[in-house]
Amino acid sequence: MDFSFADAPLDRAEHLRTDSDALARLWPDARVLVLDAKGDAGVDAQGMPPGLDGTAVGKRPASAVFLGLHDGQGWFAVPGVDAPGTLEMSATISLRDAAAQWPVREASAFAQARAVLHWRDRHRYCGACSAPLDYVRAGWLGRCTGCGIEHYPRTDPAVIVAVSDGRRLLLGRQAAWAPGRYSTLAGFVEPGETLEQTVVREVFEESAVRVTGCRYLASQPWPFPASLMLGFLADASPDTPRVNDELEDARWFEAGDIELALRDAHPHLSLSPRLSISRWLIAQWYAQQVGGPPPQQSLSPARAG
Template sequence: MTTNFAFVAEPLDRADEWRSDAAKLDALRATSHCLLLDAKGFVAVDDEGRFRADIGAPSDAVFLGRRGDDAWFAASRDTLYTDDEARIDLRGAAAQWPAFDSTLFAQARAVLHWRATHRFCPNCGNPLTYSHGGWQGDCRGCGRAEYPRTDPAVIVAVSDGERLLLGRQSTWPARRYSTLAGFVEPGESLEAAIAREVWEESRVRVLGSRYLASQPWPFPGSLMLGFIADAESDIPQTAQDELEDARWFSREEVEASLREDREDAPLRVSPPLSISRWLIEQWAKGERA
């Protein structure tokens, strides 16, 4: 199924066989492209607003992969980019950059966040060193190996056959609604997570669901698993600690919001970079669970 949301198209060849060849990676560092991200996830851009990848990667840079004969690395910058330095964050980049650039940025941001937040062994507390191109954390105290963490989350377009269920959080812009989503719990299937999350957030009962597509969501390290679901025509009810509001929207309301994405629209759905917007579009085109 063709998708048009961010962080999916034109990924690097991650070249796992290169990750295990430390001598090759060391030789590549001097001539390879390297993205430098600061602690807030910003990267430098040139005068045209495109990312500025330095030539030459430091010894602690993570090997991202290759594109043709070019190798790509990413590393953390010691200081934050300042207001007088041209820079951009990932959300801004996803709305402006070509697919390859934003997908590359997303990969770099996700793995560097893992590195920044997983510096010590969770078993014995000793500092980790990194191998396998930066994708494996090694504890010299107990020998434990750590790997980048990705948190699975379900996101679902829920329909009663005629209407689409959407919810909103209080911090969102006025009249912005999105598909419902939530993290998968240990020992839980994706289908069970959908039924549980939709019930917890809206008190709507899901009857069945079908997987459509996925999107890496490095804010900071999730994988959004997109579904479409059939549900009972229950009256939505929201809990204080979940959503501010959840309601059914007619096909006419949803189609109008997709055509007219403006600030004063009666309904504003998720922005195009998100799989949520794509799921809404699929429902509007007639997809069913």
């Protein structure tokens, strides 16, 4: 996929999460990602993953999360507070920057690590009885020490939609974004709602445009902090967009504008960064319109809002 966090996944080897002996054998030679309190990862002098192994980190802390296997090697994530010295000796990098600089597998593992450690950091107590949670299954299950309820990592499903009236593409912008920055519309799935119903509701709520049909294309983990973006193409009526307090503006764009924006060559329109499924959806819509591949993008860094 031409967006981040979707390729080269680890074998999560779920069956090993309860095998303490196997995890102990994997630890000395394991790849270890160390994340600080902000969710940034330690890097070497070149800004790349430092190649820490379990031996360099020391004894495997109870907070270590088993991420999975690659070619028989274990991968773990550890909070920086439980790996003293590893972050102090190096700089750190955000997940957004790592997506553009790191190898695909390391960036995808970083996304996985950031999501589960964020969940752990913000779910320390039981929501039913307030007792502390005890984390088991190599970090993937929080068991209440009071009432025994089991808590699993939270993932929030959200739809993200390239909406077309058959000729134009609907894009919106938030007030906080850089001038000229537009993106596809998106929103969270509500309880008791299908994905298709979410597409119809969210597009209408944000733009007053009526969706008449949609089809699913692809998904992207989006750990900012814990979403799963479900990408759709949607057909809609050519309604005049009207925004509420969620968006500053929404408008239809012609294919010619989209072509220039995908090349980073439009004087007034910029799109989501290349790490996002949003830009990929826009490129898929454009390719469908012209009956060919998306235009080649420039090699300059994507503009970010």
